[in-house]
Amino acid sequence: MSIIKKDRILSVDDTKDNLILVKTILESEGYDIDSVSNGQAALEKVVELPPDLIILDVMMPGINGYEVTRRIRNNPEINYIPILLLTAFHESSVVEGLDAGADDFIRKPFDTEELLARVRSLLRLKHSIDEQEKMTRQREDFVSRLTHDLRTPLVAADRMLNFFLQEIFCQISPEMKQAINVMIRSNQNLLDMVNTLLEVYRFEAGKKNLNYESCNLITIASEVVSELTPLALEKNLVLKLDTHQLSPTGNNTGIVNGDRLELRRVLNNLIGNAIKFTDTGSIEIRILETSSPHHPSEVIIEVQDTGYGIAPEDQGTIFERFRQGRNKRSGSGLGLHLSQYIMEAHGGKIELSSALGKGSTFTLRLPKKT
Incomplete structure (x- = not known):
């Protein structure tokens, strides 16, 4: 036989009669109630035994309800707990309370049915979020x-x-x-x-750790091209790397701050895809840099093929997870999704330009290391 867990509610008020009233009303509805009389005690209780809901008086000596709310919301170790602010003063700022992180607001003297309705509503929200996290x-x-x-x-x-x-x-x-x-x-x-x-x-899941260091994209691209050239030759494709637009004497030419293995993964994926979806013609990888007094300098890599191209209706979703192209050679739909994650983690972006029957160009933009 399963035991139904009761929702635990923390009531915070510096007036004892108010604590007794709230406790009586909520316990009659089957809730477990913890009561404390000040903000500091509330903060300690939340850490010690996190409740499912907090009913918090605004005007208290010492730490008021707004500050208690802010501290709870700013503590990354405290999971989400709905907060219902309770006040007897009409001049209290609803805006300040909501901006501090409260979820709802009720004024004293409150109607019992309204209080219970707001409690039920916030507990439904709490249960929904808990279920999603689970x-x-x-x-x-x-x-x-x-x-x-x-x-x-x-x-x-x-x-x-x-x-x-x-x-x-x-x-x-x-x-x-x-x-x-x-x-x-x-x-x-x-x-x-x-x-x-x-x-x-x-x-x-936020569990990916990147090892940032100075990376030469020219070197990385050259290595990937060298490794994939045999695949291109098997299909009689021309695979070439073009760096003529780079300054041969520039400082830090092609250098970015990033994780070398992850950037290599992106290039390997894009060039490999270009070979896979191209039957005749060539794949060209161009590396260039932008420099402007008004915008940060970027290193740009373009991977252009003469393959099948991507239909306009597919281009808007091509980077989504498990979004496979319509070509029969399409893979799992994860490679481009992962590539976009890697680029965003490096403060860069990936763009697509394509036309059916005319090939595709994927463009990588990364901040140049200064």
């Missing part, structure tokens, strides 16, 4: 466990497939090697998707 924690836990549990067998399977390909156990036919190579590629694609999902989860 679902968020469950989702985060699920994603974390799922990605971890998936990665382990995928890595093991990849290792075993490579053993077969190296003929460690026995000799295999060329046809079997070809089939194993297909399995290895599929397995790697799935592992990449799991890793990307884990990175997206870390960003969304």
